[in-house]
Amino acid sequence: MSETPAQKLDEEDADDEPTPVQSGAESVVRALENAGVETLFGVTGGAIMPVYDALYDSDMRHVTMGHEQGAAHAADAYGIVSGDPGVCLATSGPGATNLVTGIADADMDSDPMVALTGQVPTALVGNDAFQETDTTGVTAPITKFNSFAQDPDGVGDDVGEAFALAREGRQGPTLVDLPKDVTQGDADREPAPPQSPETYDPPERADAEAVAEAARAIAEAERPVILAGGGVIKANASPELRAFARDYGIPVVTTMPGLGSFPEDDDLALGFAGMHGTGYANLAVTHTDVMLAVGTRFDDRLTGGVDSFAPEAEVVHVDIDPAEISKNIHADYPLLGDAETVLDQLQEAMPGEPPAAEWRARCQQWKADYPMDYATPDDEPLKPEFVVEALDEATGADTIVTTGVGQHQMWACQYWEFTEPRTWVSSHGLGTMGYGLPAAIGARFAADEDQSVVAFEGDGSLLMTVQELSVAVREHLDITVAVLNNEYVGMVRQWQDGFYEGRHMASEYSWCPDFAKLAEAFGARGFTVDDYDAVADTVEAALEYDGPSVIDFHVDPQENVFPMVPSGGENGRFAMNDDQLEQL
Amino acid sequence: MPRGLEGPAPDERPQPEGRRNEQGIRITPEDAGEQPTHRAVLSAQVWHEPGVLAKVSGLFSRRQFNIESLSVGPTETEGVARITMVIEEHDPGIEQAKKQLQKLVPVIAVRELREEAVERELAMVKLDVRDDPDEVQAVAEMCDGDVVDIGPETITVELTGRESEIDAALETFERFTVREVVRTGTAALARGAEETT
Numbered sequence: 087m088s089e090t091p092a093q094k095l096d097e098e099d100a101d102d103e104p105t106p107v108q109s110g111a112e113s114v115v116r117a118l119e120n121a122g123v124e125t126l127f128g129v130t131g132g133a134i135m136p137v138y139d140a141l142y143d144s145d146m147r148h149v150t151m152g153h154e155q156g157a158a159h160a161a162d163a164y165g166i167v168s169g170d171p172g173v174c175l176a177t178s179g180p181g182a183t184n185l186v187t188g189i190a191d192a193d194m195d196s197d198p199m200v201a202l203t204g205q206v207p208t209a210l211v212g213n214d215a216f217q218e219t220d221t222t223g224v225t226a227p228i229t230k231f232n233s234f235a236q237d238p239d240g241v242g243d244d245v246g247e248a249f250a251l252a253r254e255g256r257q258g259p260t261l262v263d264l265p266k267d268v269t270q271g272d273a274d275r276e277p278a279p280p281q282s283p284e285t286y287d288p289p290e291r292a293d294a295e296a297v298a299e300a301a302r303a304i305a306e307a308e309r310p311v312i313l314a315g316g317g318v319i320k321a322n323a324s325p326e327l328r329a330f331a332r333d334y335g336i337p338v339v340t341t342m343p344g345l346g347s348f349p350e351d352d353d354l355a356l357g358f359a360g361m362h363g364t365g366y367a368n369l370a371v372t373h374t375d376v377m378l379a380v381g382t383r384f385d386d387r388l389t390g391g392v393d394s395f396a397p398e399a400e401v402v403h404v405d406i407d408p409a410e411i412s413k414n415i416h417a418d419y420p421l422l423g424d425a426e427t428v429l430d431q432l433q434e435a436m437p438g439e440p441p442a443a444e445w446r447a448r449c450q451q452w453k454a455d456y457p458m459d460y461a462t463p464d465d466e467p468l469k470p471e472f473v474v475e476a477l478d479e480a481t482g483a484d485t486i487v488t489t490g491v492g493q494h495q496m497w498a499c500q501y502w503e504f505t506e507p508r509t510w511v512s513s514h515g516l517g518t519m520g521y522g523l524p525a526a527i528g529a530r531f532a533a534d535e536d537q538s539v540v541a542f543e544g545d546g547s548l549l550m551t552v553q554e555l556s557v558a559v560r561e562h563l564d565i566t567v568a569v570l571n572n573e574y575v576g577m578v579r580q581w582q583d584g585f586y587e588g589r590h591m592a593s594e595y596s597w598c599p600d601f602a603k604l605a606e607a608f609g610a611r612g613f614t615v616d617d618y619d620a621v622a623d624t625v626e627a628a629l630e631y632d633g634p635s636v637i638d639f640h641v642d643p644q645e646n647v648f649p650m651v652p653s654g655g656e657n658g659r660f661a662m663n664d665d666q667l668e669q670l
Numbered sequence: 671m672p673r674g675l676e677g678p679a680p681d682e683r684p685q686p687e688g689r690r691n692e693q694g695i696r697i698t699p700e701d702a703g704e705q706p707t708h709r710a711v712l713s714a715q716v717w718h719e720p721g722v723l724a725k726v727s728g729l730f731s732r733r734q735f736n737i738e739s740l741s742v743g744p745t746e747t748e749g750v751a752r753i754t755m756v757i758e759e760h761d762p763g764i765e766q767a768k769k770q771l772q773k774l775v776p777v778i779a780v781r782e783l784r785e786e787a788v789e790r791e792l793a794m795v796k797l798d799v800r801d802d803p804d805e806v807q808a809v810a811e812m813c814d815g816d817v818v819d820i821g822p823e824t825i826t827v828e829l830t831g832r833e834s835e836i837d838a839a840l841e842t843f844e845r846f847t848v849r850e851v852v853r854t855g856t857a858a859l860a861r862g863a864e865e866t867t
Contacts, residue, residue, distance in 0.1 A: 223724065226721075226724065226725050227728055230775065231775040231776075234721065283775065369683070372686055373686055392692065392694050393689050393691070393692075394686075394689070394690075395694070397688030397689050397696065398696075408769045408773070409766070409769040409770050411769070412693075412694065412762065412765065412766075416690070416693065416695040455678060456677035457676075458675065459676070460675065644673065645673070646673055648674035648675050658683060658685060658686065659680035659683070660680070662674055662675040662676060662679075663673060663674025663675055663676070664674055666672075666674075667674075669679065670680065
C-alpha cells in the first residue's frame with residue numbers, strides 16, 4: 087500500500103526527531119551534538135570503540151589524525167579560532183597519554199578544549215589492565231576539570247558539564263574518562279544541555295567602586311600603558327580595548343598570546359613585550375607609571391626578572407581568574423570580571439584623558455630608536471624575517487598564522503603584522519615544538535573558507551608532528567606550511583652561542599629530510615627556496631595551490647632572534663644584537 | 671658589524687629607579703628582605719566525591735605551598751565534605767593558596783579561619799607497658815588524655831586539643847618509651863555564630 091503525502095510528511099518530521107539514546111556511547115554523542123559540536127579530532131582504539139561506533143550515525147565530522155598529540159593540538163587550535171571548545175578523542179592508555187602534551191598546552195594558554203578518553207571497563211580499573219592508565223590522575227594537574235564517568239545514564243551529562251566548563255569563565259581544557267562498560271551499557275535518558283556545576287560562578291562585573299578608583303588612577307597617569315593579554319581575545323574584548331586605547335590615547339603593548347587584540351598598524355601599537363619583544367614595548371612597560379593589564383598572567387617570559395618589571399607602575403589588573411591577581415605581579419587595582427564587561431565599565435568610569443602627550447611622543451621616539459629593521463646582505467643566505475614578511479604581504483589581513491616553537495615562532499610574532507583577533511595560533515606557555523602543523527589543520531576547520539591558513543615551522547619542530555601532513559592531504563586542506571629551515575634547533579643553538587660557549591650539543595639538524603620531497607611523498611605540494619629572488623613567486627604558487635603545500639625555505643643558519651632579554655633579566659636592558667648581549 | 675638589530679646599548683638608555691620584591695610588590699630599598707611566614711588555618715567545603723582530595727593535595731604539592739596538616743570528612747550537608755588545612759606561608763602565599771584552592775571546580779568555598787576559631791586535633795600515642803602504668807595514667811590525666819587501650823605490652827593514650835597542646839603533650843610523653851604516634855591534623859570551626867565557610 088502506497089503512503090499518502092501526509093503520511094510521508096509525518097515520517098519525514100519523525101526523522102528530524104532524534105532517536106532516543108540507547109547506550110552510554112550514544113549519550114556521549116548526543117551531548118556533543120547538543121553542545122553544537124560540528125568537528126571532532128581523534129584516533130580510535132579499543133576502549134573508545136563504543137563511542138566511535140555511535141559516531142557512525144552522527145552528522146558530526148570526525149577527522150582522523152595521525153597521532154593523538156595532533157588531535158589535541160588540532161582541537162586546541164579549533165578552540166582558539168572559533169572560541170568554542172575543540173573536541174578531541176583518544177583511546178585509553180597510550181591514546182590518553184599521547185593527548186597529554188596537547189592538553190597541557192591548552193591548559194597553559196587557557197584554550198577551550200574537551201578531551202574524551204576511552205578507559206578499560208570499570209571492573210578492571212586498578213588492576214593494571216591492558217592499555218590502562220590512570221587518566222584522570224595523570225591529567226588532573228593539566229586540566230581545568232576532569233571526571234571519571236560512572237554510569238551510562240549520566241555520562242552525557244558529564245560530557246555536557248565538561249563542555250560548559252571548558253567554555254565558561256577562564257577557558258581551559260576539560261576531560262571525561264569513559265570506561266568501556268559505561269559507554270557500552272544501556273541508557274534510556276537524554277543528556278541535559280551543557281551546564282556547568284551550580285557551585286561554579288566566575289565573576290562577570292567588577293566592583294563599581296574598584297572600577298572608579300582604577301579609572302581615576304588611569305586618568306591621572308602621565309605614562310600610561312595598556313598591556314593586552316590573551317584574555318582580551320578569549321573574552322572577545324578587542325573592540326572594547328581598541329575603543330578604550332584610542333579614546334584615551336593610551337599606547338598598547340600586547341603579550342604574545344595577545345597578538346591581534348590590537349592592530350599593530352595603529353600608531354598607539356608598540357608590539358609585544360618580553361624576552362623577544364620589541365625594544366619599544368619593553369621600554370614602555372619599564373617606564374610606565376600606570377599599567378592597565380587585561381587578561382594576562384604575567385608569565386616569566388613576559389616579565390623577565392620580577393624585580394625590574396614595570397617597577398614604577400601602579401598596576402590595574404583586569405582578570406576573570408582571582409588566582410591570577412597578584413600571583414606574579416602585585417595588583418594595586420584588582421578588577422575581577424569578564425574583560426569585555428570590565429573594559430566597558432572602565433570606559434564609563436573614566437573622568438578624563440590622561441595627560442600623556444609627552445609620553446606618547448616618547449614611545450614614538452623609541453620606535454624610531456629601536457626599529458625592527460634587519461639587514462639583507464647579498465653575500466649571506468636568505469633571512470627568515472624576510473620570508474615572514476613576504477608571506478604576510480601575499481596574504482589577507484584575516485590570515486590565520488600558526489607556528490611551532492623556536493626561532494621561527496619568534497620571527498613570526500615579530501615580523502607578521504597582526505591586526506585581527508583569533509588569527510594568531512601558537513603554543514605560548516608550554517612551548518610545544520611541532521604545534522604548528524596540527525594547529526593549522528584544526529584552524530582550517532574552524533576558519534572561514536576565504537581565510538588563508540599559514541603555518542610557520544622550523545626544521546626540528548616540523549619533524550615532531552610531520553605525520554599530520556597525511557591528514558591535510560586526505561582532507562584536502564588548503565594550508566601553506568613555511569619551513570624556516572636552518573638545519574638547527576635554532577633557539578637552542580642561539581643559547582649555546584650566547585651562554586654555552588658555542589658548544590652545539592644535539593642542536594645540529596643537518597640530517598633533516600628534504601621537506602619538499604617529503605611533502606610530495608605525502609601527496610602535498612613541495613617547494614624549496616634558497617634565495618631572495620625565488621621567494622615571492624614560490625609563495626604565490628604555494629598559496630594558489632588548492633590543497634596543502636610545504637615550502638622549505640633554506641634560511642641563514644646563523645641568524646639570531648633579537649631583541650633579547652636574557653632569562654630573568656631586565657626588560658629595559660634588552661640586547662639589540664650579539665655585541666649588546668655579550669655586554670649584559 | 672654585530673649580528674642583529676641596531677639601537678642604543680642598554681647602558682645608554684634611561685633606567686627606572688623603582689624595584690619589586692619576589693612577590694611582585696613595589697618596594698623601596700628599605701623594605702627589601704624576606705617576608706615572614708606564619709601559620710594559617712584554611713577551611714574548604716568541597717564536593718564529597720572520589721578524587722577530590724587527590725586534586726586538593728596535588729594542587730598544594732605542585733604549587734609548592736607548605737602544608738602542615740590536612741584533614742577531611744563529611745559535613746552536615748549530604749554530598750559536601752569539609753577539608754581543614756594548616757599551612758605555613760607568608761601573606762601573599764596564604765592569599766594565593768586560598769585563591770588556587772577556590773579555583774578547583776569541586777571546591778565550593780574557602781575561608782581562612784581567625785585565630786580564635788575552635789581548633790582540635792586528635793593524637794594517639796602508644797607506649798611500652800614496662801613504663802609505670804600509674805605514671806602514664808597521671809601524665810595522661812594531666813594532659814586531658816584518655817587511656818584507650820591497655821595490653822600485655824603496650825598502653826595507648828588518646829589526646830585531643832589544639833595543635834600546640836598536642837605538641838606539648840607529646841613532648842611530655844617522651845619521658846616514656848614511645849612506640850608509635852598518630853595525629854589526625856587540625857579540624858576547625860569558626861567560633862560562635864560565625865560561619866566557618
